[in-house]
Amino acid sequence: MSIPGIHTASVSAPGKINVSLQVGPLRKDGYHSVASVYLAVSLLEDVRATAGQSGITVAVEGGGPLRIPVDGIPLGPDNLVARAAAELAHRTGRRDPAVDLLITKRVPVAGGMGGGSADAAAALMACNSLWGTGLSHTELASIASGLGADVPFALAGGAAVGLGVGDQLTPLDAEASLHWVLVASSIGLSTPGVYRRLDELRAGRNIPEPAAADPRVLEAVRSGNAAALAGVIHNDLQAAALSLAPQLAPVLDRGRELGALAGIVSGSGPTLAFLAGGAAAAADLESALRAEGHNALAVHGPARGAEVTAPADIT
Ligand SMILES: C[C@](O)(CO)[C@H](O)COP(=O)(O)OP(=O)(O)OC[C@H]1O[C@@H](n2ccc(N)nc2=O)[C@H](O)[C@@H]1O
Numbered sequence: 001m002s003i004p005g006i007h008t009a010s011v012s013a014p015g016k017i018n019v020s021l022q023v024g025p026l027r028k029d030g031y032h033s034v035a036s037v038y039l040a041v042s043l044l045e046d047v048r049a050t051a052g053q054s055g056i057t058v059a060v061e062g063g064g065p066l067r068i069p070v071d072g073i074p075l076g077p078d079n080l081v082a083r084a085a086a087e088l089a090h091r092t093g094r095r096d097p098a099v100d101l102l103i104t105k106r107v108p109v110a111g112g113m114g115g116g117s118a119d120a121a122a123a124l125m126a127c128n129s130l131w132g133t134g135l136s137h138t139e140l141a142s143i144a145s146g147l148g149a150d151v152p153f154a155l156a157g158g159a160a161v162g163l164g165v166g167d168q169l170t171p172l173d174a175e176a177s178l179h180w181v182l183v184a185s186s187i188g189l190s191t192p193g194v195y196r197r198l199d200e201l202r203a204g205r206n207i208p209e210p211a212a213a214d215p216r217v218l219e220a221v222r223s224g225n226a227a228a229l230a231g232v233i234h235n236d237l238q239a240a241a242l243s244l245a246p247q248l249a250p251v252l253d254r255g256r257e258l259g260a261l262a263g264i265v266s267g268s269g270p271t272l273a274f275l276a277g278g279a280a281a282a283a284d285l286e287s288a289l290r291a292e293g294h295n296a297l298a299v300h301g302p303a304r305g306a307e308v309t310a311p312a313d314i315t
């Protein structure tokens with residue numbers, strides 16, 4: 001049953017950068033244990049859930065400052081928002097859920113910024129609001145981890161350490177914002193493909209389990225010290241992403257030449273994230289990279305996690 005008179009709910013959720021990502025050996029379940037330091041950034045996805053006629057439908061509109069093309073995103077039951085809605089309905093005993101989900105996409109698709117994960121987190125919260133199912137944040141987080149390793153963080157936002165497959169979160173209090181410039185790529189990289197390439201690159205080596213996040217990274221994120229963070233930023237998936245997309249390496253170099261304190265592949269890539277000394281430096285770097293034809297955008301983080309942006313319509 002819908003709550004009478006409530007017809008839509010809109011929720012935003014952020015994309016992320018992993019400012020540090022250590023990856024352990026391949027596990028029997030096909031995943032890798034990680035020690036990740038997540039930072040949510042000010043590039044948001046929106047999901048609007050509207051009471052529908054029949055079944056779960058998905059539509060996507062693109063655009064946003066990075067002009068994200070949306071063709072190729074599955075619109076059927078494989079879309080993460082449809083899986084999120086179906087799983088919430090299942091867990092709350094809601095038979096034959098009818099909801100129309102509209103994604104407004106601003107985070108690069110297959111870009112390593114957890115865009116699909118943000119959509120899933122937003123859809124969970126939007127349907128919870130639309131249907132009045134009243135699940136707590138903790139209950140939504142437990143559904144989220146079944147949808148993907150990055151989904152709990154998209155729900156939580158802010159800055160956090162992620163252990164396990166990235167879903168066991170400990171929030172980090174950050175005192176100040178960090179400023180970044182993203183460079184989106186015209187290609188996508190498959191996350192499992194990048195993890196597979198990392199395993200190939202490491203073949204024959206003994207890889208330790210990542211036990212904890214680097215304390216120097218934690219201190220730099222807590223204090224918002226960009227210069228300190230620049231020296232310790234690290235992504236174990238970077239070599240694998242660059243081996244699959246070697247054209248990214250000169251762009252990383254160029255960002256640094258143009259003034260970035262550091263540059264990194266975001267998650268499984270191919271989006272690049274350049275750390276700037278402050279808001280003005282980020283704006284300058286965005287302009288310089290755009291002048292050279294790159295699809296660049298200044299963002300900052302930590303940004304808030306999934307949150308209702310438009311209250312449900314009450315008639
Ligand atoms: C690269 C990161 O974005 C960094 O935060 C995440 O590790 C990926 O998170 P995600 O896209 O939410 O990942 P999922 O959708 O759960 O998994 C997709 C695939 O990525 C690989 N995968 C993912 C997470 C992880 N800790 N180890 C893995 O090996 C597995 O092959 C898995 O089948």
Ligand SMILES: Nc1ncnc2c1ncn2[C@@H]1O[C@H](COP(=O)(O)OP(=O)(O)OP(=O)(O)O)[C@@H](O)[C@H]1O
Pocket residue numbers: 072073074078079080081103108109110111112113114115116117119120150188189191267268269
């Ligand atoms: N809502 C969605 N948005 C984007 N892609 C989706 C969505 N649902 C399913 N997909 C599929 O998942 C693939 C990866 O999507 P996504 O944009 O989340 O990648 P990503 O940001 O690299 O993920 P991550 O950083 O979490 O590894 C897409 O190529 C697409 O086929």
